[in-house]
Amino acid sequence: MEKMRADARRNRAKVLAAAEEAFAVDGLSVPLDDIARLAGVGAGTVYRHFPSKEALFQAVVLDRIQQFADEARELAAAEDPGGVFFDYFVRVVRQASLNRAICDALAESGGHAFKAGAGEEFRAALAELLARAQAAGAVRPDLDGDDLRALIVGCLAGERYAPGSRHLLRVVVDGMKPAAAAT
Structure with a gap:
């Protein structure tokens, strides 16, 4: 398995933290774009790490x-x-x-x-x-x-x-x- 670059690891961690916060409040109904915005990353970054909302x-x-x-x-x-x-x-x-x-x-x-x-x-x-x-x-x-x-x-x-x-x-x-x- 290829190691992730440091910035990719940071972005993944930010997405996970934002998603945990968003899912805790809104469950699966929260749009991925909202999670990306909360994490301070683009939607493409979210999709690079997680192919679907269910995977996230x-x-x-x-x-x-x-x-x-x-x-x-x-x-x-x-x-x-x-x-x-x-x-x-x-x-x-x-x-x-x-x-x-x-x-x-x-x-x-x-x-x-x-x-x-x-x-x-x-x-x-x-x-x-x-x-x-x-x-x-x-x-x-x-x-x-x-x-x-x-x-x-x-x-x-x-x-x-x-x-x-x-x-x-x-x-x-x-x-x-x-x-x-x-x-």
Whole structure:
């Protein structure tokens, strides 16, 4: 695979950032010309990197899930594995809840995000944070990675149906703690 020039990489990153913002607000109805304008590039630049709006949409979702995975890997060696795990879990739910595309991608088990590998990296990195938090006694030992994914999806549904109900997320977080630690 040929390496992209530095300016092409910058333009691609600007398009992805603009598209994430636009898709979060307007979904797939946003015109590509609007995304190009928001990114400060021409429409031709968008089409050079992404042959269709659907390809751009998919790239935005994969990019965000990859960012989640990268962040989790960076946190894997942090002190206070329990605090790090719970802070990360809440941050993922809050960030994902702002973007329906990300919510849908995390909810689907066989979709493009997970076939492409980013979802699997996210699951593995999240499972590592979970294992460290469990070893530290901060998270109940009967949870696994599939349970976490289900809890994230459930929290995202809660955000969708009861926006701003931060107490629901706290209930889930408390439920992940060992009985003696739940507050």
